[in-house]
Amino acid sequence: MEWDSTLVYSMKQLSKSNALELNDYCHYFRAVSFLRKNLFDEAKNELKLVSGKFIFYHNVTFFLGEIALQQNEFEIALRYFNSIEKLAESTYDFKKSVVLQNIGSCYLHLNKFQKAETYLIKNSKSQEVQNDTLLLVESYLLLANLYYVQYKDDQAIPYFEKAYNLSKKVKSFDIKRMAAKNMAAVEENRKNFPLALVYRKEYETWKDSLNDQNKVWAIADLEKKLAVKQKQKEVDVLAAENKVKVAERNGFIISSVLLFVLFGTGVYFYRQKTKNNRIILAQRNELDELNATKDKLFSIVSHDLRSSVNALKMSNNKLIENLKNKNFTELDVLLHNNSTIANGAYNLLDNLLNWALLQTKKAYFFQESLHLATIVQHVEYNYKPLMLNKNINFENNVSAEDYVFADLDSIKIIIRNLLDNAIKFSKENGKISIYSRTPSEEFCYLVIEDTGIGMNKSVQEELLKETILLSKKKNDDTIGTGLGMQLCKSLIRKNEGKLEIESEENVGTKIIIIVPKFKNHG
CATH class of the missing domain: 1.25.40.10 (Tetratricopeptide repeat domain)
Incomplete structure (x- = not known):
């Protein structure tokens, strides 16, 4: 069953x-x-x-x-x-x-x-x-x-x-x-x-x-x-002969022990040297990977910002032209387009700032009792215009009884990025739901579910990998730098939580945020 x-x-x-x-x-x-x-x-x-x-x-x-x-x-x-x-x-x-x-x-x-x-x-x-x-x-x-x-x-x-x-x-x-x-x-x-x-x-x-x-x-x-019992008689016979050879055997044993100690010491130092070399090589590879990631991050962020500014520049030229012609219908479309571009650029810069603070360990971090439903309502308020623009039906069913032990700014950044992704990957007239799953003794479960394009297993596994490398861009309209997801995973780990993904292509995606429960509430 x-x-x-x-x-x-x-x-x-x-x-x-x-x-x-x-x-x-x-x-x-x-x-x-x-x-x-x-x-x-x-x-x-x-x-x-x-x-x-x-x-x-x-x-x-x-x-x-x-x-x-x-x-x-x-x-x-x-x-x-x-x-x-x-x-x-x-x-x-x-x-x-x-x-x-x-x-x-x-x-x-x-x-x-x-x-x-x-x-x-x-x-x-x-x-x-x-x-x-x-x-x-x-x-x-x-x-x-x-x-x-x-x-x-x-x-x-x-x-x-x-x-x-x-x-x-x-x-x-x-x-x-x-x-x-x-x-x-x-x-x-x-x-x-x-x-x-x-x-x-x-x-x-x-x-x-x-x-x-x-x-x-x-x-x-x-x-x-059984073998000892059967061989006992043979052992008794050999015991007398063994007494004669005890002195010779003891000398041989002592020599063997000394030789073994010398050999073991040599092996130990050789292994230590090999181990240190492996550590140095691993650290060098990690440093190279970090430098490559940094260069890639700057390249992608620069490209995205340049694209956003260029798109905003072209849209403003069209805006001026339509303003002269008093084409108010086209003006409304261009203003909404400008707002979307500006929001995307702002979110990218905000994520970049938070990611940099996290990497340099300068971000303020304080875990406390937080009412999960209230935080979701605050984030939801900022994203309602974007959802209305795509005619997305939104439902908030977060349990009023859920209190988590986490950092407030971290939780807001996590929910904001994941809700922004849900809107980005949802189609017109889609649906987004945020709700609570039954909590365990240790954790609360917050689910952000959309009816968007979904993803296959390989993409899910790639997103959940413990890595700082960014995803390759495939489509400028839907795929970003990957910085937001990396930031979410880092902040969830810092709050001692976990992130899970349930998704099916052309059906939708569920992102499950698992955060420690505040046990002393009530």
Whole structure:
């Protein structure tokens, strides 16, 4: 099942629905999706948004219990599972034996062995009646571990053996692997190393089946013990001969050690020299790249400014000519054109100034609590004329509850540049939306979405590269210096945030600004 699609469509439904029952289903489906993706905190947050009137609220309680169990919050998990245990089994759609097993597991982790034993025995009897082999193996393994940690080997070992024999009938490689591993541990404690080795090799076989290659130190250790035992007699015979050669061997060892130290010292200094040479070469290459970038920046900015001034000069000549002829329709077009050119040149110079301040570390920077919706409104006000000029429909759905911990000027520059790009790449009668995504515990998510020309994957990857090199110009009408995007990435990194892009050609683009949340608000 495509859980990401479930998350997207349920979020869209939540954004336009106020119906309690429908919202409960959306939060429930989102929680299940997060669970399948092993995102337990996100799943827990969604489950807590489901109202107590939800028809499947018993499932909500069960999932909250399982999340708490996964996160080792055993007391909390117990409260959830105990509340489910009190319900009649006909009122929910999962096996009661699973609830009993989870309660027993919680008590086992809390070292309340007597209560754990009561629930786990009740669970195993229920599984035996239901003839569910997989759950029965899990039940036997829990009982075996319960007795084993209390050093009740006589009670634990029969359950380990039952679990191992039943595991041969199930398809789960995890269960087979766990059962074999437990039997290996039992035989190792019994000092029956050959049999333990058999189980350990079986355990490693199941690990290979799961493509989970780990070191097989346990097998090597058992084989070593067997080899040592077989060779012990030979060692005893050779011991007498070795005493005669001890003095000679010690002299040889000392000489070897000294030679090794001298060789190691030489290798160390050679590696240090090689490392220093690599560092110097890398620094020189980086300096060359910085100089090339600087030259390229000056070249592109000079070209853009010259083009803007030249366009403004030609437009003004036409403006004077049409003013003499009183051609007011053409005058209106030329004035709007002049305004667009002037705004573009101003934004370029402003970005160049901020970029220079950032590179020279002279920019004022102070992180504080900022109300995100208010900042977006301020930036939006400055760009409304440009959007009206292209007949762009604009929507601002930024959550009033979002407070970020960031530098005010930085956030304004970032939003301004990205909104300016959205307008630039949007078509006539397009749409631009700015809205919040559900925040995490650490970050707020601000999305700037447009229905413009979009971009392919290679362009997205190029824009997100950690580099200061500028993009090549392809079309003077739509592609700028790339300085604005580089400035945005630098400022977002300085604010300890991230930038993400979701885009599709001829469909549109989503730019996601991820900024640290201000945690002490409210």
